[in-house]
Amino acid sequence: MKNNHVIWDWNGTLLDDFAITAQITADALAELGRPGVTPEMVREHYRRPLSEYFSALLGRTARPDELRHLGEAYERNYDPAMHGLPLAIDALDALSTLAERANQSLLSMAPHGQIEQLIEHHGLGSHFTLVEGFTGTGHPTKRQSLERHCETLDVNPRACWLIGDTVDDFAAAAPLGVRTALVTTGMQGRDALLATGAPVFDNLADAAEHILNA
Numbered sequence: 001m002k003n004n005h006v007i008w009d010w011n012g013t014l015l016d017d018f019a020i021t022a023q024i025t026a027d028a029l030a031e032l033g034r035p036g037v038t039p040e041m042v043r044e045h046y047r048r049p050l051s052e053y054f055s056a057l058l059g060r061t062a063r064p065d066e067l068r069h070l071g072e073a074y075e076r077n078y079d080p081a082m083h084g085l086p087l088a089i090d091a092l093d094a095l096s097t098l099a100e101r102a103n104q105s106l107l108s109m110a111p112h113g114q115i116e117q118l119i120e121h122h123g124l125g126s127h128f129t130l131v132e133g134f135t136g137t138g139h140p141t142k143r144q145s146l147e148r149h150c151e152t153l154d155v156n157p158r159a160c161w162l163i164g165d166t167v168d169d170f171a172a173a174a175p176l177g178v179r180t181a182l183v184t185t186g187m188q189g190r191d192a193l194l195a196t197g198a199p200v201f202d203n204l205a206d207a208a209e210h211i212l213n214a
Contacts, residue, residue, distance in 0.1 A: 004101075004155075005103050005159055006161045006163060007104075008105070008163050009108065009163060010106060011110055012186020013204070015086075016089070017078075017082075018039070018185065018187060020077075021078070021187070024077045024078060025037065026039075027073065028070045028073035032058070034057065034059070041057065044189060046187045050067070054066070054067060079114065082114065088203075090205040094204035095127045101212060102211075104127055104129065105128050105149065106119070106130070106132065107146060108132070113133070115132075116131065130149070132145070132152075142168055145172075157176040161211050163204070163208075164182060164186075165183050165185060167193065167195075169182065170182060174196075179198075180198040181201060182207075183201050183204060185203070
């Protein structure tokens with residue numbers, strides 16, 4: 001393998017949490033007078049920034065109080081359930097396969113404390129040279145976070161792959177020279193992922209194999 005580092009996304013990639021994320025969103029939108037949101041609609045409309053995503057699902061511009069309601073609903077319902085969420089069915093196999101020929105790290109925009117708890121819960125710490133979630137204040141983009149992640153690791157971005165589940169993952173990686181493998185297990189559907197031009201896979205094992213053979 002010509003590349004020696006793989007950076008993993010967490011939610012919807014290594015962690016199989018799409019169903020609960022979609023359900024929390026649908027329930028919160030119903031409370032705002034927008035019932036009937038389906039998982040398919042979530043995948044169709046998901047984007048960053050989240051204000052545009054929620055506005056697309058509402059069918060109008062989301063008000064600040066509505067965005068707060070959606071954020072609070074996620075915090076209220078996700079944390080109590082998160083330890084019961086499974087890893088992707090082939091997560092351990094993919095991690096082990098890549099470990100034979102590459103170092104690996106994890107970068108997430110989810111709260112760092114939450115990521116630390118779940119990494120420990122699933123016993124994944126030994127797989128990663130660095131685990132980073134969101135800390136501090138403000139709203140850094142994933143591109144900014146990814147750039148800092150590579151600097152902290154002291155790795156050349158062009159020697160890295162990112163495995164993720166969203167167009168935002170690709171948009172963060174491409175300007176830095178990080179190549180991306182996208183999987184259809186998370187927040188966005190196949191058509192949106194394919195439109196990036198990045199390779200798209202239905203599971204982590206195939207993504208890992210592609211990286212090894214690149």
